[in-house]
Amino acid sequence: MSDVKSKIREVLAARGGFPGGIEALGDQSDLYAAGLSSFASVQIMLALEEAFDLEFPDSLLNRKTFQSVDAIAGAVQGILDGAPAAE
Amino acid sequence: MNAPASTSLAERAGRVAAVAAAHADDVDIKSRFPREAVDAMRLERLFSVQIANNLGGEDATISDVAEICSLIGQSCASAAMVFAMHHIKLSSLVSHGSESDWHRTFMRRVADEQLLLASATTEGGIGGNLRNSICAIEVNGADCHLEKDATVISYGEYADAILITSRANAEAASTDQVMTAFTKDQYTLERTQVWDTLGMRGTCSDGYLFKGDAPAVQILPKPFAEIAAQSMLATSHLLWSAVWYGIAVNAMARAQSFVRAAARKSPGAPPPGALRLAEASSLLQLLKSNIIAGLREFEAAKADHDRLSSIGFAVAMNNVKIGSSETILIIINHAMLVCGILGYKNGTPYSLGRHLRDAHSAQLMISNDRILGNTSNLLLVHKQDTSLMG
Incomplete structure (x- = not known):
């Protein structure tokens, strides 16, 4: 899981556009409150799909999935483990 | 306290229309506030229909409100747009204010006093990108203070309260926004820009420097990002579309009566505009289907916050707005071709100048290019629903 998170953090660092940098944010910090725009969140989804070689199902394409590093890691791990998409 | 007894929403809206x-x-020519229509809305208690029954409202659905928008829109697009914008603001209170004592009490006041709500989301330096703010609300203990260079506050001068966006605090990112309800006694407006426009002249969407002081409990307890995604953007696209549909329906009705009158004069020889009318009829049906599908999608998603915040839902609502705003122009133009010079002239039963000018606002109020840009970004990850029946 920590590998997953560090990879997610790399993506967020490159594409998140956080004014204070991703380093300043904890795994549970609210990324939207930290300045994540809806445009950037789509760019991050794309970059994550590329980085992890996966596709987010539509059921995960919502605000909650990208709320925090932990939330993204949970979604990514779920797909990697082949878990059924969250409803 | 509730609705005037024993008449349906449609009848009440009909009287307002x-x-x-x-x-x-007169509203159009003088670019003045449609006060007679707004007074009638108050008299018919239409400003509170969306509020819950137990807070003095009537639990009307978004589809009920859309129907009223369309009925009034067939008479006066400016009045209908005022009504739509009020209900867009109200939808945010209804959806996101029910857990806050202040906002519940305020909704009761809206119902009791038939208060008119206005919106202040645009700002100098930000333009129409309402998901960004420069100004920040200052919270000092139990109070808050806000100053905003609001380049547009539709009917700001005539509103009883304004729901206004800002950054959540002085350190917050530009996208970390909140929305606060200020009542008329809590703010001042200094006019900075005058609304003298091609159409929608009665919305009186002047620009103002807003300065307000209020108890901090009047800040809605949800991030504006959620409010925008879950109530404001969707209800904007749907209720605006309902108003625009009303404009197109009335243009169509005028064109149809023109063709009928011509056909009566020369039975057996259909007037040349008859084919255009048939084309317009097909487009009007498309427009109506588009809006109804959007309303159904919203009603179905309403109970499910994840669905409301999903990419698929955002794409669907964006598509409703693009479709309606583009189609009405084609329909009204067809109607103009049908009615010819009598449609082009003012003051005839077939005049369409006001319709056409009002309708031109549709692709600009939230620029279609901005919405298409947003949709094209979402389509990078959104999976197309390939079923017909959804």
């Missing part, structure tokens, strides 16, 4: 129609040209 009749008042609006009587003053529509």
Whole structure:
């Protein structure tokens, strides 16, 4: 899981556009409150799909999935483990 | 306290529409507030229909409100747009204010006093990108203070309260926004820009420097990002579309009566505009289907916050707005071709100048290019629903 998170953090660092940098944010910090725009969140989804070689199902394409590093890691791990998409 | 007894929403809206129609040209010519129609809305208690029954409202759905928008829109687009914008603001209170004592009490006041709500989301330096703010609300203990260079506050001068966006605090990112309800006694407005426009002249969407002081409990307890995604953007696209549909329906009705009158004069020889009318009829049906599908999607998603915040839902609502705003122009143009010079002239039963000018606002109020840009970004990850029946 920590590998997953560090990879997610790399993506967020490159594409998140956080004014204070991703380093300043904890795994549970609210990324939207930290300045994540809806445009950037789509760019991050794309970059994550590329980085992890996966596709987010539509059921995960919502605000909650990208709320925090932990939330993204949970979604990514779920797909990697082949878990059924969250409803 | 509730609705005037024993009349349906449609009947009440019909009475408002009749008042609006009587003053529509004067409102347009003078670029003045449609006060007769707005007074009639108050009299018919239409400003609170969306509020919950137990807070003095009537639990009307978004589809009910859309129907009223369309009925009034057939008479006076400016009056209908005022009504739509009020209900867009109200939808945010209804959806996101029910857990806050202040906002519940305020909704009761809206119902009791039939208060008119306005919106202040645009700002100098930000333009129409309402998901960004420069100004920040200052919270000092139990109070808050806000100053905003609001380049547009539709009917700001005539509103009883304004729901206004800002950054959540002085350190917050530009996208970390909140929305606060200020009542008329809590703010001042200094006019900075005058609304003298091609159409929608009665919305009186002047620009103002807003300065307000209020108890901090009046800040809605949800991030504006959620409010925008879950109520404001969707209800904007749907209720605006309903108003625009009303404009197109009335243009169509005028064109149809023109063709009928011509056909009566020369039975057996259909007038040349008849084919255009048939084309317009097909487009009007498309427009109506588009809006109804959007309303159904919203009603179905309403109970499920994840669905409301999903990419698929955002794409669907964006598509409703693009489709309606583009299609009405084609329909009204067809109607103009049908009615010819009598449609082009003012003051005839077939005049369409006001319709056409009002309708041109549709692709600009939230620029279609901005919405298409947003949709094209979402389509990078959104999976197309390939089923017909959804």
